[in-house]
Structures are given as structure tokens and as C-alpha cells.
Amino acid sequence: MFVYLDHTATTPVSPEVLQAMIPYFGDIFGNPSSVYSFSRKSRSAIEKARKQVADALNADTSEIFFTGSGTEADNWALKGTLEKAKIAGKNHIITTRIEHHAILHTCEYLKKVEGADITYLPVNSEGMVSVEDVKNAITDKTAIVSVMFANNEVGTIQPIKEIGALCRERKIPFHTDAVQGAAHLDIDVKAMNIDMLSMSAHKMYGPKGVGALYLRKGMRPENFIHGGAQEKGRRASTENLAGIVGFGEAIEILKGRLNEDKAINSSRRDRLIAGILERIPHAKLNGATGDNRLPNNINFSFIGVEGETLLLDLDSKGISASTGSACSSESLDPSHVLLALGLKHEMAHGSLRFTIGRLTTDEHIDYLLEVLPEIVARRRAMSPLWEDYLKSIGEK
């Protein structure tokens, strides 16, 4: 059995999306920037997709700019805004400790190259940023506030509307990395006071290599990719025609089944969470519960075992999952997100993330609940840390 429980890493392109894309790899290949009538088909396909994306967010088509990825959209929003704000003497960025590396590494770059001053806001034990902390961090030098919509590791949904309102009142551009959130949640950029929003097609059953940045009317970050006049001269590069078409289809389908998906995913999520807590002793759920958690995210720490070990054991049973352990990264430090939630290193090393989606069935949940307890128990039995833990709580 192939049990894919890593929908947050990426999703398969849905068959309808693929069908919509195919003509643009073949007959309809014209460069959208060319003048002749043959290219009009390519141009109108892009404009259709732009409308599909704009409609999904309650934005105007003139506010959607296609990019090569969610990461690029994040880079553009942060670098472009800071560069512009520097002219007005503003060089302060407010963000959080739980952002994706697309934000964190961009901030580090801006600190190094542009001398930007970065405030990394803490989160509570459930991974939630406090609006009060954002308020207190704002200075007259603040150029941009960037808070992710929902966290990719633990699934905590942030108080975006409130932070947006605060920033709007203080006239500070507010950006949100919604690469995860946009794939699951009802987002209304107007109602939520969002100035800039990044997203990515491959998280929503669309193709890899295409994303978008929503820029509210009046937002004019410096350009990030320089070249031709595509995207109204604001994002050069010959358009990823088929990719953009796929993105438009994917987001329209996603939006159409949002409530249905949310209901089924949250019910499976909660069944999996309850099942793990019931079957595995000393399992700790990381992140929030209920409506404050992405409907598809399950993240646990199992004291005494290391995440990569569990991933490989699960892989041998046909299950694909993810971990915040250092062993799955290039460094020796475990997930910065789990550490920001206040987890000890050994708990962060022992984390597993399961993210469900369209490939998930009830049988997959049952199967995982059947094999995971044995896997954890077997690896714990060979761990000196588990033994020490049992002694420390007086169970051995």
C-alpha cells in the first residue's frame, strides 16, 4: 500500500488540471508577448488564470502577479518593499520565529546586505503569534510586517485579520506567506486587510514551478526579476504558460470544494490525533487544536525516539511522512518552529508530521494507527533516552 501523508510538502497535479495544461505544451505555444493573432490565445489563457486566482482571494485581476514559486513571491515582497522603504529611511522588518526559510533566510540576507533591522516575534506554546507583540514591535522605522497565514510544520493559523487591521491603521505594508494557508482556507484579502500575499500552485494540486504574489492596489515594491515587460513590467520572464493555466484551474477547483474538503480533512485529522494519543503512551501533540489548526495537519513528538528513524520505518511500510528532526536537515539543529514552540531539543528531534489530503482515505488512517504504535515501541525499546525518561517520571 502507498500511503502518502505529506500533502504539505507537495500535492499531485489533479487530472482536470493536467488536462487544462496539456494544450499549452503543444498547439498553443505562442509567446504571450508577441503581437500576431496566434499569440492572443496564450495571452488570454494567462488572463483567464489571473481572474481565477483573483476570484479565489476576492482580489482584482490587476492585483495578481505570477511568479516562479511561493519562495520567489516571498523574496519579492520582502526585498522589494524594504528597498523602497529605505529611501524613506525605514529599514525595520517585523516577522516571526516560525516563518518558512523563504522568509527567514530572506530576512538574514536583508540584514547582511541592506543593514535591515529584524524583529523575530515569539509564539506561544501552540505556535500562535500575539497581535499585541506585533503592536509593541512597530516603530517609526518599520518598513514591513510579514506573518505567515498558517504554519507549515504545526499548522497553527495566525490572527491575520487582526494583524492586518493593525498594520493598515499604522500605514505599514502587511505581507503574509499563505503558501500553506491558501491551499485550505477561505481567504478574503479585502476583509482580512492583507496588502501582499504569497502562494504556490503545487500545494493545491497544481504544477510545481509557479506561484503568485498578490499586491494590493498602491503596493509598489521594487522589481525583483529584471528584464522584459511581462506582468505589466513588474515581473520579467516569458510566462510559464502551461503552469499558469494549471494554477488557475487548480485554485478554482480548490475553492469550489473548500468546505467539503475542510470537513472531511478535519474529521480525519481529529480521528488520527485521538487514535495516536490513545494508542501511543507519552505522545505529545504539537500545535493548536480545532479551528486554530490547518484541517490537514497532524504533528506529534514521541519522547525517546528520533524522527528520521521513524520516517524510515514508516517508509518500509509504504508510508510517506515528514519530521522536524535535525537528521532530516542539513544542520544539526532540529526544527526552528518546534524550538520556538518551546519544545526541548529531544522532543523536536522526535517529531513526526502527517499531512492529509485528496489522496488520503479512511483506510490510510486505520493503517497508520495500526503500524505506528509498534514502530514507536520498537525504537523506544532500544533507546537509552526512553529508559531515562521512564526513570525520570517514576515508571521504571
Add this chain to the structure above:
Amino acid sequence: MALDYSQKVMDHFINPRNVGEIENADGVGEAGNPKCGDIMKIYLKVNPETKVIDDVKFKTFGCASAIASSSMATEMIKGRTIEEAWNLTNNAVAEALDGLPPIKMHCSVLAEEAIHTALNDYREKHGMPVIPMEHHED
């Protein structure tokens, strides 16, 4: 995600040899710490006459390469004298596993350290001079 392990690493990870504890072990050694994500504990049973390691067991918290390194290292010192066991290097353990990814080499270092610590514990308990150890950061 480093899944590019050799078949030997996967074999020793899936079916680790010498897992467990030895009651009243002659020497016990631990290396690593929970912060970096690896802890290895080695138990030795040494023949008092011949100084040959008659039995060795381990318990390890860590990734696949840490478990495989423990398993392979215990195989390599079983039936050897304490002097021979001391000379087991981390590189020899990694080679026996058909190599480890560069970022995982510290796992083999940990195995060498845990064995040295256990051997010194044995030496101390049996009135033999303790051998100075090299300590590694990770």
C-alpha cells in the same frame, strides 16, 4: 532528507545486532547528548582471564546511521581483546557500513567514543590506567 544510505546501513538499521543491556556489565559507556539528537550506550562483558570481549550490547537514541553505526561497531569488537577494541576507529566502522553520508559521519565518531568510554570504565573498575580520550564536539 538523507535517504541515500548504503544497503549495509539499512540492513543494520532495520535489523540491528546486539541491541539491549547487560546486567552487571563489566564496563558501561555513553556518548552524545539529547541536544544534538544522538545518544549511544554500550555495555561490555569481558573475560577476566583473556581480556576478550565475550559479549557487548547497545542502546541508541538517534537516526538510522547512529543505530547502524552502533550495531556494526558492536559486531566489530565482539570476540576481540580490550586492546584490539580500543583501536577500532570511526572510519573503520563507516567503511564496514560501505560509507556514511558526510553529514552523518559524526554517528560513527559517537560509536568510537561510546566504546572508548565503556573500555575506560572497565579499566577503571579493574585497576588499569585510564587511556586519555579525544572528545568531539558533536
